[in-house]
Amino acid sequence: MKKTIPLLLILAGLVALLPGSPVAENYVSLNGEFYITYPEDWYQVDYNTVDYYLFSDQANRESFQYEAVFAERKSVPFHNGNYLILTLDLVGKLDNRQVDSLLTDLDSTFGDSQQFFPSGNLQSDLKPNTVYYDRANKTVTLLNEITDEDQIVKKNIWLMKIYDKGIANFYFYSPDSVYEAGKAVFSDIVASFSTEGIEQAMPREDLKMADVNRDDGGFGITYVIILIAVLLVIVIVIYLVRKRKS
Numbered sequence: 001m002k003k004t005i006p007l008l009l010i011l012a013g014l015v016a017l018l019p020g021s022p023v024a025e026n027y028v029s030l031n032g033e034f035y036i037t038y039p040e041d042w043y044q045v046d047y048n049t050v051d052y053y054l055f056s057d058q059a060n061r062e063s064f065q066y067e068a069v070f071a072e073r074k075s076v077p078f079h080n081g082n083y084l085i086l087t088l089d090l091v092g093k094l095d096n097r098q099v100d101s102l103l104t105d106l107d108s109t110f111g112d113s114q115q116f117f118p119s120g121n122l123q124s125d126l127k128p129n130t131v132y133y134d135r136a137n138k139t140v141t142l143l144n145e146i147t148d149e150d151q152i153v154k155k156n157i158w159l160m161k162i163y164d165k166g167i168a169n170f171y172f173y174s175p176d177s178v179y180e181a182g183k184a185v186f187s188d189i190v191a192s193f194s195t196e197g198i199e200q201a202m203p204r205e206d207l208k209m210a211d212v213n214r215d216d217g218g219f220g221i222t223y224v225i226i227l228i229a230v231l232l233v234i235v236i237v238i239y240l241v242r243k244r245k246s
Contacts, residue, residue, distance in 0.1 A: 026201045029067055032088045032165055035201040037192035038070050039185060045069040045078050053079055070189075082174045082182035084189065091166040099162065103140065106131045110142055126157070138162040139190070152176045157186065161193055168193065 027044060028035040038044075050069045067086045075081025094102070110129050126132065132141040139161050146154040154175055161168040170190055174182040194201075 026203060027068055027070070027086075028198055028202050029086075029088070029168075031067065032090065032168055033198065034163065034165075034168065034193060034195045035198055036086075036189055036194075038084075038189050041073050042070050042185075043073050045071050045083070049078065053077070079173070080175075082172070082178065082185065084186065085171040085173075087169040087171070088165075089167040089169065093164045094162055094166070099138075103131060103133055106140065106142065110144075155179045157183070159190055161190065163193075163195060 024037050024039050026035050026037050050066070051064065054063050065087065067088050069078070069083060069085050071078035071083035072081045075083070110131065126141065126143040128143050128145050130143070133139075134141070139159055141160075142158045144156045144158065145152050146156060154173055156174075157170075157172040159170040159172070161170065170186070172182070172186040174186075
């Protein structure tokens with residue numbers, strides 16, 4: 001019975017190495033001096049992957065000036081599902097006159113109507129080519145529909161978060177079939193925008209090491225450690241069994 005105690009202690013220690021429940025992660029923009037939180041089933045797409053996609057799609061040069069791109073882990077390639085492109089216009093704090101001018105320009109470009117709503121959450125009945133302005137949260141929202149042969153295949157929400165450094169642009173793309181569910185996630189990401197406590201929001205390097213390259217389907221350093229630990233347990237069990245028989 002005494003021989004089983006060390007084994008139990010070893011097993012207890014190995015359990016501690018197993019990853020816990022996945023948690024939401026922060027993205028800190030050092031350029032924009034803010035951070036956002038995205039859910040555990042999303043990830044930040046590698047810059048090389050995004051650049052290759054933009055190049056293949058013959059995007060204009062301005063499109064490459066993005067801050068970061070986020071997508072659902074289950075989407076391969078990332079642009080087949082819900083994804084979010086974040087860009088920055090660091091023009092400084094906008095006064096009321098400049099905000100009014102921005103809204104007027106957007107109206108003339110994208111539509112002929114302007115709506116106001118007090119909540120930071122996205123409305124369920126956003127209409128295409130309509131400018132929505134939330135005065136309390138200083139956000140401007142536009143919905144665009146992407147069509148192919150007169151069929152809506154994808155929707156794009158462009159949300160501008162106006163803050164002290166300028167404008168953070170959130171471009172959310174979603175297949176029409178999953179748009180409603182994806183919109184709720186997008187709304188939560190935007191609502192997490194904060195310019196306070198940036199240092200506390202910075203991810204610890206030791207926790208990010210296993211997430212350097214998510215294109216491997218999630219098989220990272222953590223899982224290598226688990227595999228080694230399991231093999232170690234097997235070796236210890238075999239050793240104890242042989243010692244008991246001798």
